Amino acid sequence: TNPADTEAIAHLIGPIRETTENGYIYDVQSNPVSQFGAATPMKQHPHTDDPFQYSPPGIDLFHCIRNPPGGGGESVYVDGFAIAESLRAEEPSAFRLLTTVPLPFVRCHPGRVDFRTNALVIRLDKQDRVVDVRFFDRGVAPLDLPAELVEPMFAAQRAFIERMISPELQIEFLLAEGDAVILDNSRLMHGRHAFTATSGRHIRLAYIDREEFHARWRDLARRQGRLDHDVTLPH
Numbered sequence: 001t002n003p004a005d006t007e008a009i010a011h012l013i014g015p016i017r018e019t020t021e022n023g024y025i026y027d028v029q030s031n032p033v034s035q036f037g038a039a040t041p042m043k044q045h046p047h048t049d050d051p052f053q054y055s056p057p058g059i060d061l062f063h064c065i066r067n068p069p070g071g072g073g074e075s076v077y078v079d080g081f082a083i084a085e086s087l088r089a090e091e092p093s094a095f096r097l098l099t100t101v102p103l104p105f106v107r108c109h110p111g112r113v114d115f116r117t118n119a120l121v122i123r124l125d126k127q128d129r130v131v132d133v134r135f136f137d138r139g140v141a142p143l144d145l146p147a148e149l150v151e152p153m154f155a156a157q158r159a160f161i162e163r164m165i166s167p168e169l170q171i172e173f174l175l176a177e178g179d180a181v182i183l184d185n186s187r188l189m190h191g192r193h194a195f196t197a198t199s200g201r202h203i204r205l206a207y208i209d210r211e212e213f214h215a216r217w218r219d220l221a222r223r224q225g226r227l228d229h230d231v232t233l234p235h
Helices: 005-013 080-090 093-101 146-166 211-221
Strands: 027-028 043-045 059-064 077-081 103-109 113-119 122-124 128-134 170-173 180-184 188-192 202-208
Touching: 005 059, 005 180, 005 202, 005 211, 043 077, 059 077, 077 080, 080 093, 080 128, 080 146, 080 188, 093 122, 093 146, 180 188, 202 211
Parallel strands: none
Antiparallel strands: 027 202, 043 188, 059 180, 059 202, 077 170, 077 188, 103 113, 122 128
16 A cells, blocks of 8 residues: 555556656546546546547556545446447447547647547457457547538447446446556556545556557566467557
């Protein structure tokens, strides 16, 4: 539960990625006034972090410093690949739109940052396998699409969100003090339940680039004599 341990845990995976918005390590706590939903006690629907960046963070590290039982704040996780495969099987038109038509994502705080990009919600490789999911409902900008695609794209987003918030696809648990959760931001969507503002809940967040993690994995596997070390991992 020592805040200094966040950096030590992160460095087991790779160098910490510093950002304008979150700095080197971001302390997720309830503040009386905030531009960020994470810094309030409000419920946060599952999402991937920073989809408005050209290259969003690869690995998220959440390190729990304080999280008293009974105050809410249970963490929620959803496999974005499971959402994508459900859409492929049950809503093929929505799947086709979300894999071929980019959405505009934006975060603009005048005088501080202006991030924006157009990106696919679901990205496929050449074998049509899902390799990347990015979505943050509060980060979607107004659609700039041909008129005939606007309503179908809203319908496709709704189909995605319905699965994203479905209890059938979610797991949830209360992080214990001292716990760390490490997740791939291109696949696992994360959120939380609302919590009591006075509970003192304190989670520290650090980002590590996926490329750094994969490079370290290959080097370690080689030194351990593993035969599968010479592999290009999915982007």
